[in-house]
Amino acid sequence: MSEPAPALEARSVTKHFPVHQTGRPLFRRGSVVHAVDGVSLTVPSAGILAIVGESGCGKSTLARLLARVLTPTSGEVLMHGVPSTAGSRRAYARTVQMVLQDPFASLNPAHTVAYHVGRPLALHGTADHLSKDAAIEQLLDRVALSPATEFAAKLPHELSGGQRQRVAIARALAAQPKILIADEPVSMLDVSIRLGVLNLLAGLRDTERLAIAYVTHDIASARYLADEVAVMYAGTLVETGPAMSVTDSPHHPYTQLLLAAAPDPDRTEPPSLQGRGAPPSLVSPPGGCRFHPRCPFAMDVCARQAPPAFETGPGHRSACWLHAPQVPDRTPTNPAATTQDAAGQADPAGEPEPGTDPVGRTATQ
C-alpha cells in the first residue's frame, strides 16, 4: 500500500438492489439483493488491484460502484482521498474510466475506431493542444494498434477480439484518466492474445502510473498481473493482500477452495475440494459469515456473527474467525469438520506455516 492517499478507496460500501420475488404480492417492500455488503478496499496509486470472485459474487457491481456508475446504498468511495460524490459525474469520469468485458458489444458496429476514440476527446476536451486526428493516432499507438492511421479508419467488424479490446482501452485512455477499472477485460478473448492485453495494462501502470482495478474470475491471471488481490464471496470481501501472498498462502477457506479448483497442469493428482456446493442466495444470505454453510471449518461463532477482517500477515487480511486473535467459542459445528483434527489444525490460524499446502493441511476423512 502506498502511503499517500490511495487512488480509490471503498469504505464499507454496500449496494442493495430491490427485487420482487415471484409468488409474493407485487410491490412487496423490503426484499433486496445484497449484491455488495460492507466492502472496504483500496486501489493503490500506480498499482493494480485484482478483484477476484465467481459469477454473482458482486465483483462487477463493486466495479460499477468504484466507477460511480452506481450509487452505493451506504458507505462511500473516495478518489485520491476525496469523496467520489464531491464533484460532477463527468469530472469523476475524467479521472476514472471503465473497460468492459465484451468488446463485441461495447463498440458500436456502425462507427469507426476513430469515432470511438475521438468521442471522449471531444466530450472531455482533453486534446485541445493537438489536432483530433493526431490525438487519436497517439492513443492508438499507446495501445499498440499500428499503423494507427490504418486502424483509425476501420470498423469494429474488421478487427479481431484483441484489437477491439485495445480500442476499448484506447477509448478509456482518451479521457486521460488516473484510474482504470477493467471488468473482465480478457475473458472474451482467445487465450493466445489475452496476455498481450494484460501486458498492455501492466505497461500502463508502469510507464504512465495508472491505477487499475482488474476484475476477474481467473485467479491465475490475477496472480500474474496484480499487485494486490481482493477475493470476494457472495457480496463480501473475504481476503485481501499482496497478490503473491494471497495466491501462494491463501488464508481464507474460500480462497483455498478457489485455488484448489483452478486448473493447474503442474498438479500431479486431483485436488481435494473442501467446501463444495454453490454460493447462497443473495436475497436472503446466511447470517454470520456467508461462507459458513459450506465451510469445512465452520464454528458456532461463524453462524452468529460476520467476521471482521483480521490481519494475518504484512498487508494480508482474512475475514475469517479462524484468524481471530481470540474467539470465545471454537467448537466446530459443521459435521464435515467435527473431528478434533480439523479444529486442532485450523487453530494456529494467525500464522499459517509457510511452505505447507493450506488446503492439503486440513485433509480430514
Add this chain to the structure above:
Amino acid sequence: MTSRPTVRTPLLDVRGLSVDYGVGQDAVQAVTGANLALYPGEVTGLAGESGSGKSTFAYAITRLLRAPGVITAGSVRLHLAAGQPGPSSQPDGVIDLLTAADWQLRKIRWSQIAVVMQSAMNALNPVFRIGAQLTDVLRTHRPEMSRAERHERAAELLRMVGITPDRLRAYPHELSGGMRQRAMITMALALEPRIVIMDEPTTALDVVTQREILEELAALRRRLGFAVLFITHDLSLLLEIADSVSIMYAGHIVEQASAPELFRAPRHPYTLGLLGSFPSLHGPRVTMTGIGGTPPDLRHPPSGCPFHPRCSYAMDVCRERTPQLRTPRRDGTSDRLVSCWLHDPVATSLSLPPALATEHSMGGSR
C-alpha cells in the same frame, strides 16, 4: 495415465477428415486432413482457439454438421462392440460414419456415441421438464421399457451426478448452471454409450462447479468405461484431465502427444506459445508474452504452414509448403506427432531451438 498395450484398437478412428463451409471458390476450409483416434476408457483432448475448427470437427464426426458445412474427405470408422447387434454391414463390426445410412446413424447415435454440447442453457428445451427430456431418450431407444421403468432410470441417472430425483419435475430455468450441465451429462450417459463427445462442457461454469463436474465425470468414466473426446480452449485444464491431447490451429491438427509429453516437452511452436499463455499458480512471477499476432482468417489462409505468420521460428520453407503431421526426428521411437518443418525427419542438419527440444523422460516409453 493409462498404460498402453502394444497394439490398441481404437474405438473411433478419424482419418484425413476435411470439412469446408460453402462450396466452390468461396469455400472455407474449416478442418483440413485431421486424424484422431479415441481409445476405450481414455480421455482424448482437443484444444484450440475459437475458430480453429474444433467444434466443426465434433459436428462432422457425429454427422451433425449442417449446411453450408460439407465433409469433403476422410473416414470416421467406429468399431462396434463384439457380439453387439450393430447396424454394421461389415463382418468385423466396423462402420464408417461418414458413409452410414440414416437408419444406421439412428441406431448408433446416443446408444454408442453421445454428445454434450457447450451451452446447457440452449441444449435443454425450456418448456419441458428435465424428467421429460431425460426419458425421451429412453422412450426412443428402449421402447420395451415401461413408463415406471423409464422414470426409475431417469431418477437413477440424476442421483449418479448428485441431483436429487425430485428435480425431475423441474424446468431448466429452475436449475443452476452447474445442475443443467450435470443434467446434460446424465442425458448423454442414459444409454451407457461407449463414446461421449464433450464440446466445452464446463466453459460457462465457475471453477468450483467445473471441478466438481469433472470429478463426477472421472468417477463415472471409471465405472462405465466410456471414452471421452474433450474439446476445450482451456489447455491448462485439458492437460490435467486428458490422457492424450491434440492441438488444433486454423483447421489443422498441429501436434498430438500424451498430456505430460505435451506439457513438459512441447514440439510445435504454437503449443509452446499456448502453454506460455496460461499464467502459472506457482513459482516466481515471470513476464509471459502469449503469442503475437492474431489467428488467421480462414477465408484467406496463409500459404504453407498456417502458423508461420505468428511463428518466431519461421523459415522459408514454412511459407511455401504445408508440413505433414509426423514423428519429430528427435523422438524417433515415440508415437507423438507434430506438423512443423523444424522437426522434419530428414532435415537432420537443422538445429532445434532449445525450447522445442526439451527432454521428456516420463512419457514416450513404449
